[in-house]
Amino acid sequence: MKNKKDLTIYQKSIRKWGWLFLGPIMIAFAIGFLWPFIHGLYLAFCDFRLVSEAKFTGLANFGKALSDEGFLHSFVFSAIFTVVSMILINVLSFAVAYYLAKEIKGTKVFRTVFFMPNLIGGIVLGYLWSMIFDGFLSMFETSVLMDSKFGFWGMIIMVCWQQIGYMMIIYIAGFKTIDESMLEAANIDGANGRQTLFKVMIPNMLPAISICLFLSIANGFKLFDQNLALTAGMPITTAADGTMIKGTEMMALNIYNTFYGQSSFGHGVAQAKAVIFFVIVAAIGIIQLMVTGRRKNENKA
Amino acid sequence: MKTKHRAVITVLTVVSLVYVLPVVAVAINSFKKNTFVKSETFALPDAESFVGVDNFVKGMTFGNYPFAKSVLYSIFITVASTALILLFASMAAWFIVRVNNLISKIFYYLCVFSMVVPFQMIMYTLARTADKLSLNTPFTIPVIYLGVGAGMAVFMFSGFVKAIPIEIEEAASIDGCGPVKTFFKIVIPLMTPTLISVGILEIMWIWNDYLLPMLVLDITKYRTIPIHIQYLKGSYGTVDLGATMALILLSIIPVIIFYVSCQKHIVDGIAAGAVKG
Numbered sequence: 001m002k003n004k005k006d007l008t009i010y011q012k013s014i015r016k017w018g019w020l021f022l023g024p025i026m027i028a029f030a031i032g033f034l035w036p037f038i039h040g041l042y043l044a045f046c047d048f049r050l051v052s053e054a055k056f057t058g059l060a061n062f063g064k065a066l067s068d069e070g071f072l073h074s075f076v077f078s079a080i081f082t083v084v085s086m087i088l089i090n091v092l093s094f095a096v097a098y099y100l101a102k103e104i105k106g107t108k109v110f111r112t113v114f115f116m117p118n119l120i121g122g123i124v125l126g127y128l129w130s131m132i133f134d135g136f137l138s139m140f141e142t143s144v145l146m147d148s149k150f151g152f153w154g155m156i157i158m159v160c161w162q163q164i165g166y167m168m169i170i171y172i173a174g175f176k177t178i179d180e181s182m183l184e185a186a187n188i189d190g191a192n193g194r195q196t197l198f199k200v201m202i203p204n205m206l207p208a209i210s211i212c213l214f215l216s217i218a219n220g221f222k223l224f225d226q227n228l229a230l231t232a233g234m235p236i237t238t239a240a241d242g243t244m245i246k247g248t249e250m251m252a253l254n255i256y257n258t259f260y261g262q263s264s265f266g267h268g269v270a271q272a273k274a275v276i277f278f279v280i281v282a283a284i285g286i287i288q289l290m291v292t293g294r295r296k297n298e299n300k301a
Numbered sequence: 302m303k304t305k306h307r308a309v310i311t312v313l314t315v316v317s318l319v320y321v322l323p324v325v326a327v328a329i330n331s332f333k334k335n336t337f338v339k340s341e342t343f344a345l346p347d348a349e350s351f352v353g354v355d356n357f358v359k360g361m362t363f364g365n366y367p368f369a370k371s372v373l374y375s376i377f378i379t380v381a382s383t384a385l386i387l388l389f390a391s392m393a394a395w396f397i398v399r400v401n402n403l404i405s406k407i408f409y410y411l412c413v414f415s416m417v418v419p420f421q422m423i424m425y426t427l428a429r430t431a432d433k434l435s436l437n438t439p440f441t442i443p444v445i446y447l448g449v450g451a452g453m454a455v456f457m458f459s460g461f462v463k464a465i466p467i468e469i470e471e472a473a474s475i476d477g478c479g480p481v482k483t484f485f486k487i488v489i490p491l492m493t494p495t496l497i498s499v500g501i502l503e504i505m506w507i508w509n510d511y512l513l514p515m516l517v518l519d520i521t522k523y524r525t526i527p528i529h530i531q532y533l534k535g536s537y538g539t540v541d542l543g544a545t546m547a548l549i550l551l552s553i554i555p556v557i558i559f560y561v562s563c564q565k566h567i568v569d570g571i572a573a574g575a576v577k578g
Contacts (some may be wrong), residue, residue: 007400008471010467010470010471011399012401012472013479013480014396014399014400014480015400015402016480017396017480017481018390018396018400018402018404018405020392020481020556021392021393021395021396021484022393022396022397022404022405022408023453024389024392024443024447025389025390025392025393025447025451026393026408028385028389028444028445028447028448028451029408029411029412029447029448029451029452030429030447030448031431031434031436031444031445031448032363032427032444032445032447032448032451033411033415033423033448033449033451034411034417034447035426035430036424036426036427036429036430037415037422037426039419039421039426039430039574040422040423040426043425043426051429079397091380095332096316099309099313100313102308104306104310105306105310106310106313106314107319110313110317111491111568112561112564113317113320113321114317115560115567115568116320116321116324116557116560117320117323118505119505119509119556119557119559119560119567120509120556121508121510121511121526121527122509122511122525122527123509123510123527123530123531124526124530124549124552124553126325127530127534127545127549128323128324128549128553129323130344131326131330131338131342131542131546132323132326132342134342135326135338135342135343136342136343138342161323166571169568169571170571170572171571172572173572182411209363210429210448219429222419222420224420224421224512225509225512227513227528228511228531229531229534251421252419252421255421256421256424256512259424259425267425270425271425274419274421274422274424274425275422277419277421277422278421278422279421280419281417281419282417282418283417285417286417
């Protein structure tokens with residue numbers, strides 16, 4: 001193995017073309033991500049309605065964000081939603097994959113059907129389901145917007161419908177990696193179906209399981225389009241201290257409304273909320289990297 | 302064993318039927334008169350409620366915006382952005398893996414970092430930046446998509462380039478093939494399966510994306526399909542549910558056609574992407 005610092009003649013010849021190979025995407029990356037990120041991080045510490053009038057105010061925005069009942073409610077709502085949807089999506093998609101990984105008749109058709117909702121966008125999905133829920137709930141003279149419970153379970157049903165097919169694909173790929181001989185050995189040793197599942201299959205599927213768990217956690221926390229289109233945060237209730245709380249508003253929607261809705265907070269508070277949101281989502285991502293990274297190292301050893 | 306299989310197939314068949322029901326319901330309701338959509342959502346259209354293709358005709362101009370225009374913008378933005386991302390991200394990934402100097406290392410780690418940053422963190426300042434640089438039209442928004450999508454695309458391509466043996470390229474270079482030619486004549490053909498996988502992921506993302514174009518574009522002039530659908534309900538007052546259902550059906554049909562025609566690639570791409578991620 002060559003030392004990385006000693007580039008071959010070939011590699012040196014490529015290096016001269018860096019401006020062409022890296023240039024365009026780095027400029028776009030700077031415009032589309034890097035500068036907005038740095039600027040956004042700075043503005044979270046400023047008080048402003050117009051960016052040109054931004055005044056540095058230290059941590060004041062974070063104090064305001066963390067004492068906003070609506071924001072805290074959206075955090076709790078998002079957290080509960082994430083846990084419930086994560087459990088349901090993974091249990092159901094694992095079960096479906098368990099049967100579809102076997103070569104039974106019609107597997108392809110079933111896979112096609114289960115995956116299809118995944119390609120429908122969040123906004124369209126929200127309206128599609130709001131028609132279904134309201135068509136059903138109107139028989140009881142109510143609507144998905146009338147009660148937070150309806151909104152919560154409505155969104156759960158919707159994201160399950162959307163994401164089960166996606167996770168199913170990953171679980172099926174996981175089932176396919178299990179060595180046939182291992183299953184045969186378990187069979188010869190007299191393991192029953194349940195024992196094979198829990199003692200042989202699940203331990204061998206931990207990579208797929210961890211990917212799906214983290215994916216569904218991230219999807220749950222970051223949910224926006226579906227939330228906006230199905231409930232838009234409705235219904236509104238008034239807290240003891242008179243603040244308005246949107247019952248089914250998740251974190252991303254709360255941040256959006258603080259920026260662009262009729263919010264009494266300035267844009268600085270909205271940006272501070274966005275930073276808090278970023279820290280939570282990034283923490284989930286880093287934990288994921290640590291978990292999956294450790295497993296890769298174990299495999300190498 | 303056989304009877305057990307039969308039971309599983311029966312259960313799966315029932316579940317599948319329930320699964321397609323929401324889409325079927327949209328199709329049914331798109332042929333019903335507005336007032337019947339809410340009151341008889343799950344009934345088939347009858348003589349009284351059936352309106353033929355009226356909803357589709359009405360839907361074309363519904364919401365004070367021509368639906369056809371939003372379709373064209375959606376197609377253009379999706380195709381142009383995906384093409385830009387595939388071209389420049391694959392070029393960058395190849396350079397990063399082959400040269401591996403300080404700049405490419407820094408850029409690679411920034412790409413990985415950008416994958417854990419939620420869009421809400423950058424949306425306000427991104428919309429402002431796009432405005433300042435006049436990148437706020439459907440014809441320039443692909444540059445924004447290239448920037449926002451760069452992280453994941455570069456990450457996925459890098460993983461693949463690492464698996465390409467350098468010897469093939471070195472042989473070509475000894476034969477007098479320059480780096481640019483080597484990349485386009487030798488590396489790109491080897492990367493075709495990955496280009497398809499990443500391309501499909503980008504298409505699915507950009508076609509369905511609502512918030513980014515909503516914030517970046519001037520929506521009185523330019524709307525994509527998701528923006529158009531959202532603004533049907535946003536413009537309160539008379540929401541014609543029949544026409545809305547017709548438009549929802551029209552926006553789902555291309556997705557289903559796309560899915561059926563490249564199903565294998567989509568499924569492979571997701572399985573591959575997830576294992577890497």
